[in-house]
Every structure is written in C-alpha cells, then in structure tokens.
Amino acid sequence: MSARILLADDDSSLRLVLSQALAREGYAVRATASLSTLAKMVRDGEGDLVISDVYMGDDCLFDVLPGLRAQRPELPVIVMSGQSTVLTAISAAGAGAYDYVPKPFDLDDLLEAVRRALTRGPEAKTRALAAAAEREERLPLIGRSAAMQDVYRIMARSAGTDMSVLIEGETGTGKEAAARAIHQFSKRKAGPFVRLSLAGAAGAAATEALFDAKGDAVQAVNGTLFIDDVDALTPDGQTALERFLDRRSEDHAGDARILCASSQPLGALALEGAFRPDLYYRLAIVTIRIPPLRERLEDVGDLARAFLVRAKREGLPEKCIDGSAIELLKTHSWPGNVRELENLLRRVAALRPEALITAREIVGELSAARVDAHPVGGSQETIEDLLKPRLAALLANAGPEANVYDQAVAAVERPLIELALQATRGNQIKAAGILGINRNTLRKKLQALGIRAGAGD
Template structure:
C-alpha cells in the first residue's frame, strides 16, 4: 500500500504542484487549506505523514500540532514556512515536528525529507522494542546481562536489612543508582536518602558535613546516608571519620543506614597503606562491585533505547536507533561507562535531524567527543581507553569509508615515540638502562632512535 500524505497549505497553486510531484513518487495525497480539517483527519487516523505550512489564513499549525502529536505520537510532521527564521525553526522543533523546510524550497530537498520521514516509520519489531524500552526506562537499574544479575542478587539479599554496604565501580557505572535502589526497596524507603561526597574533604569539614546539628546524619535520620568517593578521602580525614564512627555511643547513634561508594578498590588501597584498615572493615560489611559497561555490552541495546525514551520524556525530540548503530556502540570501550552512553544519546537525540539514529551518526558523535576531550584535556588516565578514543576519532573522520591503509603501523609509531622518549628521559639518556626498562636490546633501541629521529643525551 502506498504511503498516504496529508498536505496542508492555503496556497491552492502550491497544493496542486506538490500533489502532482508527490503523486509521481507513488504517494497518495489528501490536501486541504485549513488547520481544523487537517487536525480532524489526523485524529481520524488518516495519513502516514503530514506536510503542512505554518500559517493558513488566521490559523497557525503550531497551535494544533501538540494535540495532533498527542493523538498520533508516531505520525511524522514536516513543517514548511516562508518565514524562515530561527524562531520558526525552533518553534517547529519545540512542537514536535520531524523536520522544518523553509520556503522557497528545492523540490528534491523536500522529497528527500519526505522519504527520510517515511523510512523512519516504526515497524512491528520497532514498536516491540519501544514497548520493552518503556518498561526498562522505569526501572532504577537497566540491564539483564549476567554481570548485572550478580549485582541484583546481592542487592536483593541486603535491601531488607540495615547492613552497611560498600559499592565499588568505575566512574559512571551507576553506583549511586545501586545505592538508591537498595534504599527504595528496603525498610527505610519512606525516609530520606542523603548523599555526601567525601572527595578531598578536610577533617573539620567531615565534622560539619556529617555530624553537625544540620549535618548529613541528622538529615538522614531513619533513612540512608550515601557516602561517595571514599577512595578520594585524605588520610587525616579518614582518621577523623573512623574515630567518629567508632566512638559514636551505640545508645545515641543516629538511626541511619550507611552505604558507601568508591571508584578504586579499598581493599587494595588498604593493603598499600593508602586507606585505613579499620575504616575499610567498618564499611565493607557487604560488598557490591558494579561492572564497567565494557563488561556488560549485552545491555547496550536496552540502555540505549531506554535513554532515548528518557530524553523524550525530558523534552528532547523523539528518536529511535537502528541495529547497526547499536553494534557501533558495542564496539566502543566506553571509558565513561553508562553515563557516557546516556550523554552521547542525549546529544544525538538533540542534534540528529532524522527520527532514526544510524551508525554513521554514532560514529560522528564518538569522534567529536574524542576530539573535545583532547582539546580540553579532560582525558582518562586509562591507557586502553585513551587509545580507543583515538581510534574512534580516526574511524569517525573517515566515515562513511575506512581509514587510510597502514593504521596499525601509524598507531604503533604514535605510541613508540613518546614511550622511548620517556624511557630516555627517566634514564637521563642512558641507552643501556633505557633498553633494559623497555625490555629490548640496545641495538634495537639505537635503530629506533635513528628511525624516529629522536634527540638523545648521553649514549651509554
């Protein structure tokens, strides 16, 4: 069955021209010059796409567009206007239009927009995915991978208790969401959930923020206190916190459950002497390790679709994502974890002109994010993640093709140069010692120095 297009414009000549052009493309066209008639057709289920002018007589289609969108959420609207201003374009986007085409327009451009909009119409599989995503988006934690099932099992065992919980995981993995879910499914759910970050906190600040008359313990009375960034707590402040928690009179102790979180392993820091053992043992009653996104890639599909629904609920344009884009996401290492994925999809939802986000757009977003991190210096210390970002930028810049041949050798050269320079600097130019540090023989090092054109100090 040919796609049905509802055409609305009070210029009868333009309606005729567009009807003929659309008809030649095989579309069935129903035309009107009246906003009320258009709205009636939409409510009655007519049309697969609406192509409408902004103003028809004294009527503005933007006044009726929210109601039509509510009646037919998946029906794409393309808005045309001779008043081609930024304000008009923003009004179209704000009202939920799929696309905006300024008059006078190139007919080929308009037809391309029509084809894009119709190609994005959801099929039965897409509708099923959307229904699943709607259920997932309402959950405090999203994901059905084996790694997350382990997390859920521990959460289920401790939620109904008052045991202290230590949650560890990289930045952006969702540690606070885990803590909040434990609170909301436990006996203290009706009482406050208070979060305090301990990163860089001074001993005096610990007293005030936690134990003052209006401190966190007082505010979390009968509820849960979530202590973030424990691994960033300075040693003096660790001593003060351990003393305060230990010395607290059991009879006067605040009725508060403690859940703590750290990005690094507190057990390892404790063994290294960088974290107090007594404080670690006090907080590590039950441990939960939240896996990084790279270890739960099976969840990327559910997460991505749920985040797009969340973005729509927060006022961004409605978007779906195709399977090739999901696979492109799974190929990324996600040093920023779930938070990075959500921010990436929010940007794509806001900036993508199409209703379906494709692999090419994901590649462009990943490449842009990598370039911005390099420019601002906001890069992770994780070497593998830095290399992954560098490669993402390389492949994105070559989209839709592939990078120039020889990528392997180019990347190795980029790593080899600073590596050898660092080794030579650390050994003050002593090539014998530098070769030993690098694990290569001196002749190999000397050859590489010559090949790379490096300047060295002393030679032995």
Template structure:
C-alpha cells in the first residue's frame, strides 16, 4: 500500500491528541489533516477528502454520533475510528451501531491506534469478510456482544441503570452472561472506583454462607465489608439459605448492624443478584423470602438464551476466535457453513458453551479454517452420552443429530430442495415397517395404532415401497 497516497482526517478538541496522532501518522508516511470541531470534519468529508477518519466523540459543536449518520450517507465506504474517554458500554455499542470500523478508548496505546489505521486503510472497501472481522475486533473488547433485538433491550436497560444505585436482579439461564452484566453495571456506574466482589452462592457450603458474607470475626470482616463503597454481586441467589436471606434483607434495608472496622460505619454497597432459578416458585415452596425478592427485584434484567438470539452467533464466534488467539491459542477463521451449523444448535449451555467449543476447536484442530464438518464433529462428541450417564436419548435428539450431519455434509451447508418430503419419508418408512411387524402384518390393527385410515395406510405402503411379509396384504 502506498501510504503517501492515503490521507487521514483527525478530529479532536484536545490539541495535544491532535499533535500526537498527526506526528505518528506522518512518520508512517500518511497525509494528515486535523481539526478541533465536527463541523470542519463534516465539510472535509463532504468535499471528498480523506481515506480514513479518526475522531473523538464529544466535540465542542456536536456529538460525533450525531454526525456519523451524515458521514455514512455521504461516504458509506469511508472507514471511521471512534475514540473516547467515555469508556462505557454504550459508547462502544453506539460506535458499532453507527458503523465505525473500530472503537478505541482513551487513553489509548499509540501502537494500537496505528495498527487499527493500517487495517482500516488496507481492507477491501466492499469485503463482507473484512467488515465481519473488523466488527469482531470491536466486539472482542466489549463486555457484552450482540446486535439482536433481545440484546438491544438488555443494553437499553443497562443504560438506564448505570447512573442509578438501585438493587438489580439479573435473570437468565446458566451461561447467558449474568456476571458480565453485573460487571458492566459496576464498571460503568458511579461505584466504578470501588471493588466488585463476587460470591457464588451455589459454590459455598450452606453452613458457611453467613460467615462468607458477614465474616468470622477479627481479621475476617467478610465480603460485605470488602465490597464497601463498591458492588456486591450475589450469583445464584436462589441457593442462599433462609437465615442468610434474613440478614441480607437487613443489609438492603439499612438495619444490619455489621460495621466496617476501618471506618466504624455500616458498609455502603450496591447489591446485584443473579439467578437461573424460578424465585417465585421457591417462594411458594417456602425456600425464598418474598420480601427479599421484592427488594431485589427493584430493577430486573432478563438475559435471553442464545437460542433466542441466534443472529448474534457469528459475531460471538468471531470474537471468541480473536480472544483465543490473544490468549495464545492458534489463530483461526470460520467459514459461513460452520456459522450456519452453529446457529441451528440448541445451545443448552448458552454463550459459555459456544465459547468453550470455539476454544476447544482452536486447541485441538490443525486447520486454519473452521468448517461445518469440524463443528459437527465437536457437537456430536459433546452431545454423545458419557459412560455412566442415565436417561434415554430422545427421538428428537437423534433426528436432530442426523439432520445436522446431513447439513454439514453439503458443500455450502444447504441441502437440495425437497428436504421436507425426504425427511418425512425416512421417518415414515421405518415407522410403518416396524408397526406392521409388531402387528404381524395386520394392516387393520396397524392403521389403528398409527391413527391412520386403512386406505391411507395402504397407499403409504405402496408409495414408500414398504415390503410386506409374504401372504400379508
């Protein structure tokens, strides 16, 4: 790439930032033009100047998020790197939604900034793969990933709660990212300078929950005091014993007499709880205090299971691949057929299950490109019953495995047309054959068991080519 032919437009109201970036890009051979306001930037872009925009969010005249839609309208293929000292989930999400190539938080590493600029200027402007990779690089640094409608609801709720100090109850299946949401609320909120203290109540013996929370005496003040000034995250709150629930209720109500020995005052904490259990059902069973539930449920956040946001799976998978590479695992890419196979898996373990699968594939397979065949092999091994496991495998599970393998075998992950009728035939033929065998060829009885008219059964026998025992009609 001829850097001298590339021009970078810089917009930041901080003159020192403009100077540092201008010098760095000039040393690399790029042409540079810098401004301290959004109006000038928009004029340059409208005039056709620049091959890349590097811009701050908050400018003296306009917020850049109000300007980006106009830039995208004028120059839809112009890459934009957004930088901001407002290092929040919403800033990152807004940058992604506005079509930014990269989001970089301030203070930034100059090498990271120049590397992002190189990627932006070297990408094929109309390459979908390049766009997906760029999006994954943004997503990999976000606490939460996904642009689906269910996740947008979660983001909006988080945005409303980060500035408040309300008690929050996070609801969702195991592996949906409840702790990530709790950390986002802490890191983006007014208590970000305090500690984020976690207790997984499902992992603490019931007889030790109170001492874990409130301490064991001198030298061990407990997690409540440790979280003073910050956030106390109680994971799997549904596993908390009733006596500990009573003391937690007093903490939330301000009636708990426990003191921080360093300050002599009651600990000031924000309580965030999470559960994958039905707390109302536990209340009916007498296992959870109703008054505590109402105190915790002031601001609920419901996290969708992965099967309800399958459109996020490609972004999640790509970001997990990048994360795995950053952590020392082999760098890999994933093809479209593999992504389509991932999208039809039910994901009982949700996002955690997907990330574990991606890590396993990176560690165990030598191929640089993850194919549908690799994904299918891993999913099949993952769902295969282990020695000592109890419980029958359902017909639905067997059919799904068979169909998943069939999809994976296709060159582009898509079977030929007419799949529905072919699948029905494959199921109907053994069903009718086995039913006739059980009734020793008695078609009247077989039709009754199947719930079919006898003439319908006779036609299916003929159409499907089901062989009858000799002498049986």
C-alpha cells in the first residue's frame, strides 16, 4: 500500500504542483487549503505524513501542531514557510515538526525529505527543541537566504541536545549570536551563558587558569560555556581544556554544555598539527559554518533595516533606508561581514541628518570603507569593484528615460581617453594603439567628447 500524504497550503498553484509531484512518486495525496480540515483528517487517523504551510488565512500551524503531535506522535510533519527566519525554523522544531523547508524550495529537496520521513521510525523524529519564542522578541540571527537556511536547520536540530557544537566563520559573521541562539532555545536556557574569549588571554598561564577548578569556565554550571576564539588556544591551553572536559564528564555537578567558535577551519589546523586532533573531535561533534556576508548579499536589506531599528532602540535618531541604498550596499564585499554593515549603518544614523537613507548617503561611507580595506601599498580592488558603487548610485537616481547606459559609458570613456593621451604626451597614434582602436575612431571620440589633444604624431 502506498504511503498517504496530507498536504495543506492555501496556495492553489503550489498544492497542484506538489500533489502531482507526490503522485508521480507513487504516494496517495489528500490536499486542503484549511488548517481545520487538516486537523480533522489527522484526528480521524488519516495520513502517514503531513506537509503543511505555517500560515493559512488567520490560522497558524504552530497553534495546532502540539495538539496534533500529542494525538498522533508517530505522524511526521514537514513544515513549509515563506517566513524563512531562524525563529521559524526553531519554532517548527519546538512544536514537534520532523523537518522544515523554506519557500521557495527545490522540489527534489522536498521529495528527499518526504522519503526520509517515511522510512524512519518514530524514535528518529526531530526532538522538540524549545517552546516557540514570543514574536516580539528580537531574532538572534537575521537572514532568509539559502545559505542561512542551512545554518538554521543545524541550529534547530542541535539546540535541544547536549552535544558540543563548533561554530566556524570569519570575523564579524555572528558566531556569538549563533551560540546565544542555541543556548536560548536549549533546555539549559535558564542556566548561565558564560563567554570565554581566548584571543586576549594574557599568556599560557592565564589561559590554563580559565579552565582550572576555580577558573571562569566553572561559572557555566548547568548552563552553556561559549569558548570564543578556540583556534587561539596554545598547546598548553588545549591540554587544560581537555582536562576540563574530562572533569565535566566525571563530575555532573560541574556539567556545562560546550559551544566553541573559531575564525579558522579547526579541522585544517588539526591536520596541520596546530590543534590537538582528539580535542578537535570532542569539540566538533556538530559543526556550523556561518557564511560571510558576501555569500548572502540577499540578506543585506533585512539586516540593514534591523540594524537601524536596533540603533533607534539604543538612542540614535530614527532612520529608514530605501531600495537604492540597499542595492548599493550589495555591491560591497564586506570584509568585516555583518559587524561592518552594522557599524556603517550606526555611523550613518548618527551623523547624517536625513530621515531617509538613500544611495546618496551610502556612497561616501562605502568609499571610505574601501580605502580602509585597501590602503595604499595593500591589495587593490578591481576596476569592477571600484565602478560598481558609482554605477549603482547612477542607476538608483535615474528616471525612466535617463539613458543610463550612455551616461555610464561616457563617464568611463572620457577619463580613459584623457589618461591615454597623457601617457603618450598627446600622441594620438600611440594613444589609439594603447586603447586598441584606430586613429579615426579616436579622433571622432575626441570631437564628440570635446577633448583637446596634440597633433597626433
């Protein structure tokens, strides 16, 4: 007998596409646009699997899911949602969902989730991680990109366990925020969250002292110990941490969950002999990689708006940001990641008088950021990197008939020809050769652009 799937979504097109795809896989599908109808089907014992959207009309799946799970604990539920935030992922797991699939999704990924759900026993279902956070609470992490969805899934599945988690990512990506989110939604949330930063530890003795019987690490009893910059541990410090972990295993009164953060790939350091492999495997039972901002530029808008709200809450003037500014922000490579973006917006909120932040306000800040990131004598940006913010600003301020293409070409062409003539001391033949155009073409451009040049020989 084929597996029976209950499908609930108020989008008729999506219901049709999913129903057909599931039927092609051999499943028997019953579809509905109503959560109340879905709840009745579940109570009546129908279905071997549920696939449901979170919101249908005024109804929310998370309001009814705990009751359905209590009635049918063996029934796996796959949650779909267009509200693709870490809160949605953790709320889904906290309500007892088997898996969470953000919209838009790859159909093959959903079908694979269906196969996994139908072939695993009830004992393998996702553990409820925590009660859903209140909606007014601030999200610990922000972003709806595909890269962040992977982060949310791993966080949601690991939050309710006591497994050690290694959080890797470049400086400024939000590793501590991820650690705090895991603690916030764990069974240890009532206990302390203790952060130890090893980057500034003054010498091996000080590092070892953090983990001795009276050190700071023991303050995390029955809570979470977050070890930041674990890649900075000296060999003696690594030994001290291993001894601390051994004591933790032997003495449950001193129990603390371990979360670590590293700006370098810790596995690579272990292979190179710079980090103890046995300690690495103890710390990295679960590994979460926080992507750099340049790999999730689609999140820049959500992040920017959130940072301006945060700045207002901290006493800075209220600001809004428009689409032109966000598009311009997306042209930056963000070597300082999320932290750099937040600092830039705080600076704009504090120093700019305008209530609405547009591309005009952002251009200068990004130019300064590029100078800081690429000082004279250091690595230089490409011509494309340098042009992007200016072109983005040109597009942002253009009207419907602005002829931006010709403006952009002219803006680049004039200084290019002028510099070529300067380099050849006004010799048009040599300048044309450098530019890769013939002399007559160069003369026409000089005339069109109003550039005065030498005789040309």
